[in-house]
Amino acid sequence: MIRINDIIDKITGYFPEADLDIIDRAYIYSARVHDGQVRLSGEPYLSHPLEVAGILADMKLDVISVASGLLHDVIEDTHATPEEINAMFGDEITHIVSGVTKLSALPFSSSSQARQAESIRKMILAMADDIRVILIKLADRLHNMRTLKFHSEKKRRKIAQETIDIYAPIAARLGIYWIKEELEDTSFMYLQPEEFSKIVSHVNQDKKEGEKYIETVKSFIKKKMDEHNLKCEVLGRYKYFYSIYKKMASQNLEFEEVYDIIAFRIILDTIPQCYEALGLIHSLWKPVAKKFKDYIGVPKLNMYQSLHTTVIGPFGERIELQMRTHEMDKVAKSGIAAHWSYKEGRRFDEKMNKTFPWIQDLVEHQEDFGDPDEFLENVRIDLFSDEVYVFTPRGEIKSLPRGATPVDFAYLIHTEVGNQCTGAKVNGRIVPLQYELKTGDTVEIFTSKKGHPSKDWLNFVKTVKARSRIRQWIKIQEKERSISLGREMCEKAFRKYRLNFNTLLKSEEMDKAVENFGFKNIYDLIASVGYGKITPLQIIRKITPKPEEEKEHESLFNKIVGRVRKKRPSTGVVVKGVDDILIKFGKCCQPVPGDPITGYITRGYGVTVHRKRCVNALKMSPERQIDVEWNVDIKETYPVKIRVRSYDRVGMLADITSNISKNGANIVSANTETRGSKIVDSYFTIAVENTEHLKRVLSAIRKIKHIQEVKRIDA
Numbered sequence: 001m002i003r004i005n006d007i008i009d010k011i012t013g014y015f016p017e018a019d020l021d022i023i024d025r026a027y028i029y030s031a032r033v034h035d036g037q038v039r040l041s042g043e044p045y046l047s048h049p050l051e052v053a054g055i056l057a058d059m060k061l062d063v064i065s066v067a068s069g070l071l072h073d074v075i076e077d078t079h080a081t082p083e084e085i086n087a088m089f090g091d092e093i094t095h096i097v098s099g100v101t102k103l104s105a106l107p108f109s110s111s112s113q114a115r116q117a118e119s120i121r122k123m124i125l126a127m128a129d130d131i132r133v134i135l136i137k138l139a140d141r142l143h144n145m146r147t148l149k150f151h152s153e154k155k156r157r158k159i160a161q162e163t164i165d166i167y168a169p170i171a172a173r174l175g176i177y178w179i180k181e182e183l184e185d186t187s188f189m190y191l192q193p194e195e196f197s198k199i200v201s202h203v204n205q206d207k208k209e210g211e212k213y214i215e216t217v218k219s220f221i222k223k224k225m226d227e228h229n230l231k232c233e234v235l236g237r238y239k240y241f242y243s244i245y246k247k248m249a250s251q252n253l254e255f256e257e258v259y260d261i262i263a264f265r266i267i268l269d270t271i272p273q274c275y276e277a278l279g280l281i282h283s284l285w286k287p288v289a290k291k292f293k294d295y296i297g298v299p300k301l302n303m304y305q306s307l308h309t310t311v312i313g314p315f316g317e318r319i320e321l322q323m324r325t326h327e328m329d330k331v332a333k334s335g336i337a338a339h340w341s342y343k344e345g346r347r348f349d350e351k352m353n354k355t356f357p358w359i360q361d362l363v364e365h366q367e368d369f370g371d372p373d374e375f376l377e378n379v380r381i382d383l384f385s386d387e388v389y390v391f392t393p394r395g396e397i398k399s400l401p402r403g404a405t406p407v408d409f410a411y412l413i414h415t416e417v418g419n420q421c422t423g424a425k426v427n428g429r430i431v432p433l434q435y436e437l438k439t440g441d442t443v444e445i446f447t448s449k450k451g452h453p454s455k456d457w458l459n460f461v462k463t464v465k466a467r468s469r470i471r472q473w474i475k476i477q478e479k480e481r482s483i484s485l486g487r488e489m490c491e492k493a494f495r496k497y498r499l500n501f502n503t504l505l506k507s508e509e510m511d512k513a514v515e516n517f518g519f520k521n522i523y524d525l526i527a528s529v530g531y532g533k534i535t536p537l538q539i540i541r542k543i544t545p546k547p548e549e550e551k552e553h554e555s556l557f558n559k560i561v562g563r564v565r566k567k568r569p570s571t572g573v574v575v576k577g578v579d580d581i582l583i584k585f586g587k588c589c590q591p592v593p594g595d596p597i598t599g600y601i602t603r604g605y606g607v608t609v610h611r612k613r614c615v616n617a618l619k620m621s622p623e624r625q626i627d628v629e630w631n632v633d634i635k636e637t638y639p640v641k642i643r644v645r646s647y648d649r650v651g652m653l654a655d656i657t658s659n660i661s662k663n664g665a666n667i668v669s670a671n672t673e674t675r676g677s678k679i680v681d682s683y684f685t686i687a688v689e690n691t692e693h694l695k696r697v698l699s700a701i702r703k704i705k706h707i708q709e710v711k712r713i714d715a
């Protein structure tokens with residue numbers, strides 16, 4: 001078991017001036033809170049954070065990383081709190097340890113893992129806003145894999161599968177190939193024990209032959225390099241087991257048929273020497289076409305640099321070779337981590353930390369970026385990722401745009417879930433529907449058969465799907481309402497003319513009428529009646545050219561409904577969601593801009609606008625109600641009736657009328673009634689622009705001598 005002194009030796013080995021105080025304190029604290037805890041192996045729990053810290057020191061990371069490694073399990077597994085860690089070790093360590101704890105708490109379910117592996121990897125990378133969180137998580141996983149044998153068979157398989165699906169690819173993206181290889185080999189051993197031991201025994205049987213072969217090839221290379229005075233180090237080694245297995249499986253080969261299970265590496269001092277060595281190798285053995293890769297000229301995004309080539313060797317076999325400098329070899333061993341190390345005695349660099357999200361696309365897309373600007377742009381997009389990753393209650397991962405809400409999530413699951421959504425829980429707590437989802441949240445949606453979308457949702461949803469589904473629902477609702485209203489209106493109107501609307505519905509005449517009005521089908525026609533754009537009478541005229549009762553009907557109608565402002569292009573009222581509709585005002589309550597108003601769809605004559613408090617409006621059926629509002633851009637005057645109660649004196653009427661005119665209002669009509677002795681009620685209908693205007697007129701009248709009361713009244 002590694003001891004704290006070994007770790008301190010490692011750190012001072014690569015960074016002699018390191019401030020070791022924080023390492024000491026982290027060690028003492030970790031030992032105290034983990035005291036009494038035992039691992040499945042029977043070792044004290046402390047051995048685990050020590051090993052993890054040791055791996056981080058092997059990667060030559062800064063003291064903050066190593067200290068965080070010592071503390072990485074204290075929040076999850078002991079009574080320690082983030083507040084306590086913060087007080088003792090500061091913001092940076094608290095942030096990293098909390099980040100590792102959050103990753104551990106993600107509710108990944110093993111059944112869906114392989115399918116969702118890419119989403120999970122992205123999610124892990126998106127959640128770690130400090131690269132060191134990922135490095136610690138990898139070190140943690142590496143040590144857990146080394147001690148996996150103490151778990152049950154079932155648990156071993158689950159953890160091994162997760163490691164090969166999630167963590168090994170992350171290590172590869174970071175360019176830390178030795179961690180990737182060890183994680184894959186260990187997982188392979190637990191997941192396919194038979195295949196694994198077959199390959200191990202093949203390699204062992206092959207060892208004697210193999211070692212002879214390695215020496216032969218090495219001596220050929222050495223000789224050639226010496227002839228040209230190239231100082232170099234030549235290494236030959238077996239590829240790791242899992243890569244041999246993958247090669248056998250993918251190309252359907254037997255072990256004996258896999259020739260290039262041994263790879264060679266030539267390490268030189270300078271870059272020109274690497275190219276020179278490549279030329280010499282190609283003159284020695286015939287290169288395999290298209291197998292040459294120049295990662296020195298075009299480094300991988302994770303900083304990896306080498307020349308790769310494959311040649312036909314001395315026995316007609318394929319040989320894979322890599323040429324690189326010592327410096328490149330160091331980077332290849334620790335990957336991106338090399339850039340956070342103390343190799344030049346520099347402290348952990350903030351700027352470097354900001355460049356880390358390139359890891360997200362490192363390996364896969366590296367060939368796609370030729371241009372450095374384009375590359376930087378892609379790094380930026382990854383850094384400020386526009387996506388959040390959340391879980392369903394069953395542990396499936398869904399990705400949504402940043403700022404998305406539970407409503408967006410509900411529509412993503414299914415349109416019906418969205419349409420019937422009534423509430424949401426995030427991480428077990430009820431949240432408002434406009435809650436902004438965060439990566440790692442588990443989201444649960446409540447639905448009800450009676451639930452339905454609200455127009456307000458359009459103010460906060462972020463996905464196109466949610467937006468279009470909500471709009472669609474509203475449209476269908478409005479159309480359904482218009483159709484049922486239109487049908488009712490038609491039935492009644494047709495009855496008046498002794499016609500049966502429902503019988504005529506499927507008649508040729510009706511088809512013609514539909515075509516004539518320019519509609520696709522009868523429902524669109526009926527809906528437009530409901531909207532008030534077409535009157536049932538217009539339809540009747542199309543079907544029966546001369547209906548007899550027409551005139552009588554119209555006059556009767558006008559008596560009931562009131563003044564129709566047909567001629568005017570705009571009435572100053574907007575019906576929400578409907579353009580081009582006939583508007584008229586209730587005679588009963590005479591709405592004026594500024595009054596709260598409501599609209600009622602009237603039979604065949606568009607929408608009648610009433611004041612909200614109007615008794616007639618209150619009596620009308622709510623399903624005919626439609627939202628309307630004043631259009632403030634329209635300058636127009638509106639009639640309103642007022643009553644002025646005053647003493648009956650000479651000149652009173654003249655005083656009142658002149659005050660009305662002085663305030664810019666026209667008098668439309670006037671009359672007076674005497675009430676008892678000396679009291680007179682004068683009634684005026686005046687034209688005003690809005691309620692403000694009316695108020696001004698009324699208060700001007702109130703100032704006249706001997707006025708008792710002035711008020712607006714219903715017509």
Ligand code: MN
Nearest residue numbers: 048072073140
């Ligand atoms: Mn751990």
